[in-house]
Amino acid sequence: MAKKNVLKYVLLGLLNQRELAGYDIKKLFDCEIGDFWHSKHSQIYPELKRLEEEGYITSHTKIVGQKLEKRFYAITESGHTLLHHWLAVPLEPLQPTRDEFTLKLYLINDKHHPHLRQMFEQEILLHEAKFNYLRERRNLLFASSEKQKREFGHYLILSHAVMRKKCIWIG
């Protein structure tokens, strides 16, 4: 995937919330946001350097313990601008999803193939994990007050329409 360096914007987006060191970002990828984004530290550190060279972030060090200099990065004004430009860019209409599950499903012609059932069960586990994450995020973002719920009525209606269709497919 030689794509358009999305990591760059992920880093800007995270630094837009608060100052972070490279290692902190690595930890975020390992835990909190790992369900929908991940990068290795070997990619994070060079990218942070590049962003600083380009002026989108600044850094300063802080002594931890006796000797260790931990480097914290903060977003700059131009970084903030760049980030919001990216957020405004529409999602690509043709997401070239490389979905291994659907792929295998397509390549297995035999309905009685011994791995079919196992594959479905695995896929279901993956979806369940994703679902749990999404529900949590939704609770955080859209809270539970009736007032806020009304504001996002349109969102709920549209999303529900999609889900209903999916249920028709299954049922």
Add this chain to the structure above:
Amino acid sequence: MAKKNVLKYVLLGLLNQRELAGYDIKKLFDCEIGDFWHSKHSQIYPELKRLEEEGYITSHTKIVGQKLEKRFYAITESGHTLLHHWLAVPLEPLQPTRDEFTLKLYLINDKHHPHLRQMFEQEILLHEAKFNYLRERRNLLFASSEKQKREFGHYLILSHAVMRKKCIWIG
């Protein structure tokens, strides 16, 4: 994604169905199966050569028109074996999905952000397209006779459980 060369198995899987030229495979990626897999011709042609060198496929040319030699590939016995080994490999439990939609949703803290609604609408269109494709595939694979439906009862039950959970999330 420096992954484990999935394209290799996609090619084997397609050639397992019938003889194909590189260009035919390119066309398949552009149309029929493009929803869940895609590779450029600049990646397909070298990979086919490599597979032939490794003995997993063979090729022969066929004259089209006056001069053009179109090269068709066919799977070998060892290729068939390799493919079915791969099909038996379990899907990776931790799919590092790089989901730009969820990502942007996470990075946008402001519930009143002007792009939020547009983003949801776009995402819904993407899901609708995917849904349509999946329904079609399901109809092809699992046909509609009552006998076959019973055989896939377990599949339906499990899938339904997943969908119901998703609907709870929305509703």
Add this chain to the structure above:
DNA sequence: ACGAGCATGTAAGAGGTTACATGATTAT
């Protein structure tokens, strides 16, 4: 003191995209 985790980096190489290139076929 010692081990687990914190913290940061580089190098090699695989996978994938974009662009460069060329020529034949087919339908209008």
Add this chain to the structure above:
DNA sequence: ATAATCATGTAACCTCTTACATGCTCGT
């Protein structure tokens, strides 16, 4: 004829992963 599409290839480049490498800190 000529344009769109068929058909095949290579080169440069970028992203990302794997592996190599080093040193510090903190809790027990």
